[in-house]
Amino acid sequence: MDVDLTFEQLVRDHQAMVFRTLLRLTGSREHIDDLAQDVFLRLYRALPSFRGEALITTYLYRIAVNVAQDEWKRRSRDDRSHVSLSDETSAWEERLAHPDRNAEQQIEEREFQQAVDEQLQRLSQIERTILILYHQEERSYEQISYTLGMPIGTVRTHLHRGRKKLREAIQQNQTSERRTACQTN
Amino acid sequence: MSDELMNSRLVRADDELDRRVLHALETAPRVEVPADFAARVADRLPARRPVSLTATHYGRNAVFLGMILTLVILIAVTLYNGRHASFGLAESVLLGQFLALTVWLSVRRHGVE
Numbered sequence: 001m002d003v004d005l006t007f008e009q010l011v012r013d014h015q016a017m018v019f020r021t022l023l024r025l026t027g028s029r030e031h032i033d034d035l036a037q038d039v040f041l042r043l044y045r046a047l048p049s050f051r052g053e054a055l056i057t058t059y060l061y062r063i064a065v066n067v068a069q070d071e072w073k074r075r076s077r078d079d080r081s082h083v084s085l086s087d088e089t090s091a092w093e094e095r096l097a098h099p100d101r102n103a104e105q106q107i108e109e110r111e112f113q114q115a116v117d118e119q120l121q122r123l124s125q126i127e128r129t130i131l132i133l134y135h136q137e138e139r140s141y142e143q144i145s146y147t148l149g150m151p152i153g154t155v156r157t158h159l160h161r162g163r164k165k166l167r168e169a170i171q172q173n174q175t176s177e178r179r180t181a182c183q184t185n
Numbered sequence: 186m187s188d189e190l191m192n193s194r195l196v197r198a199d200d201e202l203d204r205r206v207l208h209a210l211e212t213a214p215r216v217e218v219p220a221d222f223a224a225r226v227a228d229r230l231p232a233r234r235p236v237s238l239t240a241t242h243y244g245r246n247a248v249f250l251g252m253i254l255t256l257v258i259l260i261a262v263t264l265y266n267g268r269h270a271s272f273g274l275a276e277s278v279l280l281g282q283f284l285a286l287t288v289w290l291s292v293r294r295h296g297v298e
Binding site for chain 2: 011012015016019020023024036037044045113116117131132135136137163166167170171174
């Protein structure tokens with residue numbers, strides 16, 4: 001009973017981190033609750049073999065990445081179309097609403113954020129995972145290296161490559177949007 | 186417009202794009218975790234296999250049974266084939282091993298308990 005209560009507390013402490021990581025890794029709010037539960041159940045099963053060589057958070061990231069990978073595989077089998085992060089009532093966009101900014105700026109920023117998220121989903125799984133762990137979750141190279149089981153040099157390479165691809169894709173998007181706007185005017 | 190001015194504008198635009206991309210990447214999505222999420226996970230936890238506090242002695246019992254069987258077979262073989270000297274040697278070795286095992290098991294048993 002005590003063990004369950006302690007584990008419940010552990011879930012409470014880390015649930016937000018697991019939800020936001022899964023949300024961005026999978027690019028969808030669909031099934032996010034089930035996936036997060038899966039992460040914690042896997043952690044519970046793995047706890048007896050957890051030797052404390054890493055922080056529990058690093059261990060959780062590793063499990064979350066594995067669960068996200070399984071979800072990608074399931075989706076590719078089901079051939080489902082991806083649902084955008086903003087397809088449901090999302091508070092994320094609302095967060096951008098700043099009273100000191102005008103509506104146009106807010107819309108522009110929201111669109112830019114959506115564009116980044118869309119392009120993020122087009123990167124390879126490994127590049128996307130590393131970008132999210134490094135930028136969003138502020139993990140160090142060592143932690144990412146442990147989480148993904150790859151050398152630090154490889155993590156650096158994927159990070160650099162992923163950022164470059166993302167930037168180029170956004171730039172290309174912006175250029176084509178400007179062209180379309182010019183043609184319309 | 187001079188090339189220098191053009192280049193500096195391009196560099197500034199690139200820097201601005203980098204800044205915006207990084208800002209977008211660093212902006213974590215806000216998530217609404219259901220209030221009962223942790224409790225639901227706790228409910229789904231698999232029951233841990235109960236640990237038996239009563240010691241079992243299956244292995245030791247099997248050893249004793251094996252020893253008795255070996256002894257019976259040894260005696261039976263001795264009575265049946267007692268005339269052959271070569272077999273008698275092997276028989277003695279087996280008997281010696283059997284006795285050594287018996288002594289070792291008895292000592293070990295006393296040591297544990």
